[in-house]
Amino acid sequence: MERVEKPARYIGGELNAVTKPWTEVRLRVALAFPDIYEIGFSHLGLRLLYQRINDHPAYLAERVYAPAKDMEEELRKTGLPLFSLETRHPLNQFDVVGFTLQYELSYTNILNMMNLAGIPLKREERGEADPLIIGGGPGSFNPEPLTAFFDLFLLGEGEDAILEILASMAKAKENALSKQEMKKELLKIEGVYVPEFYTVEYEQEGKIAALYPVPPAPPVVAKRILPDLTTAYLPEKDLVPWVEPVHDRAMVELFRGCTRGCRFCQAGMIYRPVRERAPAVLKDYLEKIIAQTGYEEASLTSLSSADYSQINELLSALTDCFSPQGVRLSLPSLRIDSFSPELAARFQGGRKVGLTFAPEAGTERLRRVINKNLTDAEILTTAREAFAAGWQRLKLYFMIGLPTETDPDLEGIVTLARQVLTIGRDLNGKKAGRVQVTVSVSTFVPKPHTPFQWRPQISLAETERRQNFLRERLVGRGLNFSWHDPRLSQMEGVLSRGDRRLGNALAKAWELGCSFDSWPDQFRWDLWQEAMAVTGLKMEEYTRARAYDEILPWDHLSAGLKKAYLQSEDQRAEQGQTTPDCRPRQNCSTCGVCASLNIHPQLLRR
């Protein structure tokens, strides 16, 4: 332990960590996050599931994060298997290992963690004594590249489903059912996808010829969803880490889902409909958790926090309660059109370090295409308000490679950034030199279950050209330009719309030494290219445009969205037609989620 950096990442023993007697429970679950402690610990979903499972007397849940490279080296050198934080049991001694699939570039880490734990990677190589490997999170909506390695995936919200899965497993275990029989039982649970019960046939060029279920599996697996967030599970306790995680704070979700309908946004599509949590529940929960954890910050999370119907009332109530204790509030994911200096000042605790806004695209035309309907005037007004209120550093986030984007749209980014800079300088007078405007650019990756799921992703060369276009123009005092490594975006795009054939490439890439692919300093483009070549696959097969009538690898998995809706949104995008926010009910865009899942948006009165 003394030989590794930050050994406290591996010791567990955090406040409120749960250690149950190993032999006195019916089922043991390892919750695994395929990245280092600081990142994994920050993830709210896994913390919820951890408490949820441990609340049940018959089960225990322990945690494991990806060991950093130095720790991996020590484990391999000493022959120690990857172990859980709480009781240091090797992962292969658990009944279930659940991985959260938050981003595609964490997939090689999953394989690496299984290997470090002595668990055979391929499902068919595992025996009855090996744990059931399950996955959840947004990646479950197209987990096809992972299907060879996993036993099942849960689509949608897990806090109730996980208990049903465990109950079914516990019963199967007591009846001494084989894994195969157990999975047949698990199939009956809503939201559970068991990939071996689906057959995929391919055409010559990698297109799918047929995709069909094997009885008794349903033809389409629909996501799990909680009808009411106000009565939804909230834990009594929360962990307090030793090592400082990326987000070192108490967190609670204001709402799930989003009504805005941005066409590129997978989260905005797959987490529908919007469900707001009652303010009294939020306040009671945070008061309890702050008192019991001592966190100095409480974060109100959601996909667009200022959209919460009673945001001002809630913030007033929370400020009254927490200010005297020296507890700050934070409100991530603020939209430009909902920003006000009063709102921002309230949760930033008066600090004016930097503000990030996401226009996403450089021109009004392209913003209409993606249905992020902000005018230039709105953006500039917000920038003016922010500068006037005392902020001096503004970051503007954009995507390049959005459908229909041309060079004038890129010019739009430059123009907007310069206009924002000019406003900031004018308002800062003598201190104009301190004003900094950063343009941050990532590459658009088309995601499954979005209107743009059929769209091509721009090539590596084209990404580089567009980045250079911006880099050459975004020069001068006060202007900064930052960009994502385009090769990471290519790989993300390949995995994001990947199919089962990619499993081989994934295994090969891991074998060649790929891990921590989401870390630009660890990412090995050369090894990924080699892995693709060796397994006879081309990146372009995955980043290409798809036809509407093509069978998509995730056609048997449903977030409740009608394909007709996604197509019509895609066509409206092409024509530059916007679709209104579905918050007022008369604006329902008939996406199909509410009807197919028999659910309603849950909105508080304003």
Add this chain to the structure above:
Amino acid sequence: MKKIKYRIRYSKTGVARFTSHLDVLRALSRTLRRAGLPVALSSGFNPKPQMAFGPPLPLGVESEAEYFDLVLTTSLPEEEVAQALKQNLPPGLTVLNVHKIAPKTPSLMSQITSIYYRFLLKRKRPLTDGQVEEWFMALWSRPQLIVTKKTKAGEKEVDIRSLWQGYELTVQTDGLIIFRVKVAFGPEGTIRPDDFGSLLATTFQIEQARRTAVVLEAKGSRQKVL
């Protein structure tokens, strides 16, 4: 607002030894909020509890002599403060005692003049108990003890002999050796457990290291300490 100062001694044992000094600072400030003590907060945009700490404990070293000073806005009995902390500390940290101190008491960093450490050692080569004693005697008698210290500018060779104030040796029946040392602490420097690690490296392996006591002196103050 009243300002009542307390000096708290606590221990750090078990796997908590792998947490860093900064980890512990965060953990203690959260302990205070959980304990609901009337802590005086610093002013500014990010009010923080008014706390001051003793010398950082190196990673991997246990301690039964960690200290911090804390300012409360209400005068509470020492026992009550101790109880509130005990009930709220994270696993691995334990309060040993709490004393009220005068408001003008100098800081821990300026008052601590020496630190005691206890090492549990394993022999790397077969030495008799007598040879072990001689080995340490020889080390103690050396006019110079050069170790390499990492500084911001790179590595630096330092003679730590004058900072080593004494030692005591016990050979256990199981063959393990208890090596206790007293080292100076102050502006002239200190000897870290790591430094002993490198001095002993040829012959002994440190199995366990623990800070056992500190010497507090009321420098430049007429206040009686503790």
